[in-house]
Amino acid sequence: MNFIDFVYYGFIAVVAIQVVYYVFFFSKFAFIKPKKEPTKKIPVSVIICAKNEAKNLQNFLPSVISQSYPDFEIVLINDASTDDTLEVIEAFAANHSNIKIVDVKNIEAFWGNKKYALTLGIKASKNDHLLFTDADCKPLSKYWIHDMCTHFNDEQTIVLGYGAYSKIKKSFLNKLIRFETLVTAVQYFSFAKAGIPYMGVGRNLAYARKEFFNANGFINHIKLRSGDDDLFINQIATKSNTAICLSANSFTQSLPKTTFSDWIKQKRRHISTAKFYKLSHKILLALLYISQLLFWVLAPILLIALFKWQIVIGLILIKLTLQYTMFGMSAKKLEEQDLIIMLPFLEVFLIITQLTIFINNLISKPNHWK
Template identity: 30%
Template sequence: MFSIFEAFAKLTIISVIVIALLLIFYVLLIAGLCIGFFRLKNESTNFDNQVFSDTKTRFSIIIPFRNEARHLEALLETLNCLDYPDELYEIILINDGSTDRSLEVIENFLAAHQRLELKTLNNKRVSGSPKKDALNLGIAEAKMDWIITTDADCRVPSNWLKHYNYKILREACTFIAGPVCFYEDQNQLLDAFQQLDFLSLQGATIGSFGLSRPFMCNGANLGFLKSSFLRLNGYAANNHIASGDDVFLMQQFLEADAKAVGYLKTWHALVETAPQPDLKSLINQRKRWAAKASAYKSRFAVLVSVLVLLGNASAVAGLFFAEIYYLLILKVAIDFLLIWCTATLFAQKKQLKHYVWVALVYPFFTLYIALVSQFGKFSWKGRDFKK
């Protein structure tokens, strides 16, 4: 009997040590990303310099959509307010088999706003990723030098293209990632959870750029040189994966020339996107995002993914061991620091009051998504996909 208790005691000690080490590694990772966040300089908003005012980049804005009648008018309103010479940008919308009033919304808006000009195309499915098919079609039709992508449920700032132009001319980038956050919808608690979750992702994104180890970006605010996209064969290497049109493309640009990949660190270039309306939609969205993780080629991206997963698993396991509660408090604190940095940059502090309960729920949510995303199917926009 004594040997059984002795073995159990040893197992407990080993478990505590392993969990403690994993939490320490996680805290060091997030601390490193916080350092990277501060290292990355904020973008200037001074467009008065003669070089930048006289020289203009030409942009093709590519926007796939499927059943976005609810959001399209808000997007079109912001596109109509873009402060950039009309002759230097074009807007291409790609209809990915919408079955709602999306096309009608677009037609009605154009009839009432004569200034806005855009082209609408119908998607042609050729791969396992409808969105990448739509983007490829739009890029093939694009007449301008630079491609800018966003989503149909987004709202873009009026100086959006000016910030890209300034960044391109100042740093000679070929790929630029921009900031994204959620705007408030109607479900207060679910919105708060999504906003804080997304602020952590954006903080990690900015931090990784500050460390010169970018591993994440968002297709809702992305720009790249069309000629480089074509030279790198675009999405050809991963068009069998439903998502990842942003991250996998960035990895290709990083492999080609890491110094030409930049980030727009300013809330003036912030694109706002719609949160998911209910828990089921949120789970499907996160499953879609997580399903691509196993296809990452970047060792740093894999390391971060594994440490984040193990860190959250350790947070759950650590609840059973009072000896490491101080490490759980440290994890909560360092996570808050990264989120606070991002919320401050984006002027999105309102949801920070929900942080405590979100911090308690989030590890369980992360583990659940990590598990279910690697098995079975997920639904998105009325379609079923396999991992």
């Protein structure tokens, strides 16, 4: 077998792997029909950890305070901020009795560790169900708490939500950030529907308080800079205890990075936790990424060589048809349809970016969360 034969059969295997992921995993999310859950009025603690977020709290906290929900408290955690964050929090608390302040001071053992601050906030919360978002994040409707909490029941104690990023016109970086967010969401929603939940995002995530204490909190990875959301969910989520929330009223929206370097720094912190996932999850995610990378490496080689080009083009069309179908339907659910027209181009750029981040993380460690 010569080199081009090896490339050809490798390409067939790569396409087969992609087909399996689209048919057996991504289709579960793409074709899901959300069902209306019975309304629940359980008491909820909304937890927001803020480090140097004075301006964002002023802009976005009112959208949390004004939620249409009968029984919720807001636990605001000031994580050793050096700006006016604490003063802003105190001003809001003076006018709203359901706001509780947790003022965290740095200690040597946990300096700059968001998980330490979150632990103090969770311990200070009074309700049995916790809903998390970020200080630079706003609910897109006044029914955010309501819709997320309707999925709680005696068995389902984790609710995965969608945390979008706001759109910036004529910005390729913004499209790339939103596309990466869409891809990540499609993956964790799809795997959850397949009975393999592996992560959630702290911009929009809920779980029962008992899950935190049953797992001894973040103790297994307290010294890691990231992972208060994805790594914790990877640890505690099961097929039976995890639900997903897809109603548009449950979405949140955050401010995206506006420079490529800032986004890369953010993604380096996020990606650094993946190596601590359960082995089965690492294998599934690694196989998916490697097959995506090899698809875009091997296809051009075969086309340039005109080696069995009719079959190669057919395999490319099969892959792209499945991808456009599954991601098109998923993007519609998450109100990100404008990204689909650029899907192949964005995917190639994202694959290259992720490979660069992986290499950089091997060379040096990412920074603290703020």
